[in-house]
Amino acid sequence: MTRSFSLFGTLFVAAGLTLASAGASAQMHDHDQHAAAAPDNPDVLAEGGVQKVDKDTGKLTIKHGPLNNLGMPAMTMAFKVRDPAMLDQVKAGEQVRFRAERANGSLVITQLEVSK
Structure with a gap:
């Protein structure tokens, strides 16, 4: 027993x-992860791969991870760019970090950099 x-x-x-x-x-x-994923933190950039650069329409097609500031999951989509000169900074196949924001009913890339 x-x-x-x-x-x-x-x-x-x-x-x-x-x-x-x-x-x-x-x-x-x-707790540092909360600050990094904060929806309104302008320093947080999403990551993705450029699928297409379309200078005629002023858009970049990016296969991206989650866009926390917009509450969007990972997907592939076309974005307008705030400055057409951004289209000259990248080419299809490159990895980028970017920030997209809502402006006038569209999603617009406001910050863009090529990943190193």
């Missing part, structure tokens, strides 16, 4: 420690 209680007690304690450890690690997180 003592052996059963001892085994049960050991299992019970081990399960409790495992749950406590899992709960503690789930509650711990890096």
